[in-house]
Amino acid sequence: MPARVRKRSPLKLPERPYIALGLEGSANKLGAGIIRHDPDGATTVMSNVRHTYITPPGEGFLPRDTAQHHRDWALTVINDALNKAEISLHDLDCICYTKGPGMGAPLVSVALVARTLSLLYNKPLVGVNHCVGHIEMGRQITGAQNPVVLYVSGGNTQVIAYSQQCYRIFGETLDIAVGNCLDRFARVINLSNDPSPGYNIEQEAKKGKRLLPLPYATKGMDVSLSGILTSTEAYTTDKRFRSNGPSDDDGEDVITPQDLCFSLQETVFAMLVEITERAMAHIGSKEVLIVGGVGCNERLQEMMGVMAKERGGQVFATDERFCIDNGIMIAQAGLLSFRMGFQTPLSKSTCTQRFRTDEVHVAWRA
Amino acid sequence: MDSPTSRLLATATLISQGAEAKVYKAYLHPINENGSSVQPHSTERGEPILLKHRFHKQYRHPALDTTLTKARVAGEARAIIKCIRYGVNVPGVRMVDAPAGVLGLEWIDGKSVRFLLGGGAEGVEEVVGESEENEDEEFIEEDPLREYGISQDDIMRMIGSEIAKIHKADIVHGDLTTSNMIARHPTSPKGLQLVLIDFGLAYTSTLAEDKAVDLYVLERAFASTHPASEPLFASVLNAYAENMGKDWLAVSKKLTDVRLRGRKRSMVG
DSSP, X not given: OOSOOOOOOSOOOXXXXXXXXXXXXSSSXXXXXXXXXXXXXXXXXXXXXXXXXXXXXXXXXXXXXXXXXXXHHHHHHHHHHHHXXXXXXXXXXXEEEEEXXXXXXXXXXXXXXXXHXXXXXXOOEEEEEHHHHHHHXXXXXXXXXXXXXXXXXXXXXXXXXXXXXXXXXXXXXXXXXXXXXXXXXHHHTTOOOSSOHHHHHHHHHTXXXXXXXXXXXXXXXXXXXXXXXXHHHHHTTSTTBOTTOOOTTOOSOOBOHHHHHHHHHHHXXXXXXXXXXXXXXXXXXXXXXXXXXXXXXXXXXXXXXXXXXXXXXXEEEOOHHHHSOOHHHXXXXXXXXXXXXXXXXXXXXXXXXXXXXXXXXXXXXX | OOOHXXXXXXXXXXXXXXXXXXXXXXXXXXXXXXXXXXXXXXXXXXXXEEEEEOOOXXXXXXXXXXXXXXXXXXXXXHHHHHHHHTXXXXXXXXXXXTTTTEEEEEOOOEEEHHHHTTSOOTTOHHHHXXXXXXXXXXXXXXXXXXXXXXXXXXXXXXXXXXXXXXXXXXXXXXXXXXXXXXXXXXXXXXXXXXXXXXXXTOEEOOOHHHHHHHHHXXXXXXHHHOTTOHHHHHHHHHXXXXXXXXXXXXXHHHHHHHHTOSTTOOOOO
């Protein structure tokens, strides 16, 4: 890049404060967040409320039950968000909701709430791509300018870079998402789903010592994770496996669930860091931003930090309030596009389970 | 650690750092007093070689890093040697030290296809930065291809036929990009050639599926680095199809499948 020319952002400063409500419910988290954009360019998070549908250990969340959870909690969560922000629905400029990607039934139930509020209070609707929400919130919180984005969550695993008003996907998973891989393994060894299976895997992994050989499946810029899950699961039927930790009469050669968590994390994260590094080398960027639920994992952040340091760059990450699915990120991305004049008419306010990051026209960036 | 490899690395000059490895230019045999006057290709002495050093990645678990590095260096050397056996244009292997992560390859005098197509050379952005306000316009406007005396289409055809050669040998490159192809300069002893480099992700496979993925990786690389040259990729495929003969049908079918993959694409029809 000869001479970094700062392109003028197409987004003008607002002439008055804008307030947006964001509603998110693409998976098992129901979130409502209220954000304000001030005329001086400042962004304020007025409230950010979330309620998570937690299933018993060994069980995942099913679409129908998750949708039921969202319907049950929608009013409580939205009221809570409004009270914390100390505003009423009349003060809003727009209502943003997750259009996709995600699970169909939960998406639909939240979109219904958004549509109803929009009609009741006569507020415009803005449909938001969930992934773009994550990226925009990550950029807002960390102040990263033009980072390579690693988006890792229960449903998505993508390496993304911005180019010409589009978040282009450089690499992604070829089968299951990394969060899905970790969550499903948590189910195999019966870890609790509270607060989240991924968090419990992380804690178990800290106690693991032994690195067991697992497949290492990077394909160019892409990764494949389902085979690793199968191989890790296969170790639980190995005769050296001790589900309750080693007993006294065992030798050295035992495998504990902690070792498996450790090996799984080390292998999978090394793959993710590797493809991120490839993308950075490819486009010549020195910044990395980690977003999505798995982005809270401190081991992943640490590994990414080491890699970025080796390349003379830096890593940006957020904490669980903004990493894990939330309403505020939908409000942020929605308000950005609303300020560029984008609205979703009622007749088009549908949801879609398949909505790729690169399908969104990022009008608010140069 | 004073192995011959580390001594060689100490005398080498760093050229660039990719995602995987650091690349150095070195001389396998230090030049003696007479050595410098000898014809460069009459003897190995004094000829430059390229060292590819897969250094230790701090972020990876040491055990994982050691196995991966060793396997990748050895795998790359094996793939290159197999390519040579099948007459593919690849750099010759000069030395392998898998435990140290060092691979020594023939030095190729030329420019990457990425540069020739105007995609800029990878990793040299910082160097170009200073000279911009003076009359460099003309220099930039000049087509680097003219120096090589070939057209863009010629290059595409060469790429297609080279890829067909490796695929017929059942080698899958794994990371086909325009940065991983070098056009050997016409004045070099072997004349103009398209040379494939970086077999770090290469593996052996007879499946049409894997070959199709290989082509798809290249297609995406074209689209992301050379936005206006998508029709050129068609010409790569044409040359590839001609050289593959009857195997093309299976690969082409798979390629259509592969293009539809990736998660969360909108399904039409």
